[in-house]
Amino acid sequence: MAHPSPVSPDNPWTTLSTREGYSNPWIRVREDQVINPRGGHGIYGVVEYQNRAVGVVPVDDQGYTWLVGQWRYCHDRYEWEIPEGGCPPGEETAECARRELLEETGLHAAQIEPLLMGIQLSNSTTNEVCDIFVARGISQGVPNPDETEKLEVWRLPLSEAIEMALDGRIRDSVSVLALLRLRS
Known part of the structure; x- marks a missing residue:
C-alpha cells in the first residue's frame, strides 16, 4: 500500500474567475469558475468565514466542566456544546477563548492552554478553521451572552460530557473533537 508523500503536491485546480454571491459581517459566499483536476470546466461554491472559530473546555480542580x-x-x-464563538481578525484566539468563556458561562480562567489548533471544520464547502483550548483555574463570574444567544449553562463531570460526545448526545463537531481529545 502506498503512503502519502510528506511533500505537498501542486494545486491541481485552476480558478478562472470568482463571483461574490452574498456577504455579511460573518460570511461571504463565492462561486468560482474552475478547471477541475481532470481538466473539466465547472463551478465551486465556497463559504468564507470572516472570523476564526474558537472553542474552550473549562475544567475545574474537581474534574467538572461546563x-x-x-x-x-x-x-x-x-x-x-462547549463554549464557542468567533474570533475577529486582530484578536488572539486564546484571548477570544477567555472572552467567550466569560460571556457564555460567567467563568474566569487562570490558564488557557491550546488543545487542538487549526482544525478544518469542513474541507469541501467552507474555509472555516477552529482553535480549541482547555481552561483551568476556574472561578465564577457573571455571564453576559450576546443578544442572539439564549443560553443554559450546565456544570457536570468531564467524564459525563465525554460520554455524551461518544454516544451522540453532543453532535457539535468542535465539542466532540475537544471532548474526545481530552479523553485520550
Missing part, C-alpha cells in the same frame, strides 16, 4: 445549551437555528434543534 456545557452551554442553546437552540441552533440552522439545525432547528436544541444542542449542548
Whole structure:
C-alpha cells in the first residue's frame, strides 16, 4: 500500500474567475469558475468565514466542566456544546477563548492552554478553521451572552460530557473533537 508523500503536491485546480454571491459581517459566499483536476470546466461554491472559530473546555480542580445549551437555528434543534464563538481578525484566539468563556458561562480562567489548533471544520464547502483550548483555574463570574444567544449553562463531570460526545448526545463537531481529545 502506498503512503502519502510528506511533500505537498501542486494545486491541481485552476480558478478562472470568482463571483461574490452574498456577504455579511460573518460570511461571504463565492462561486468560482474552475478547471477541475481532470481538466473539466465547472463551478465551486465556497463559504468564507470572516472570523476564526474558537472553542474552550473549562475544567475545574474537581474534574467538572461546563456545557452551554442553546437552540441552533440552522439545525432547528436544541444542542449542548462547549463554549464557542468567533474570533475577529486582530484578536488572539486564546484571548477570544477567555472572552467567550466569560460571556457564555460567567467563568474566569487562570490558564488557557491550546488543545487542538487549526482544525478544518469542513474541507469541501467552507474555509472555516477552529482553535480549541482547555481552561483551568476556574472561578465564577457573571455571564453576559450576546443578544442572539439564549443560553443554559450546565456544570457536570468531564467524564459525563465525554460520554455524551461518544454516544451522540453532543453532535457539535468542535465539542466532540475537544471532548474526545481530552479523553485520550
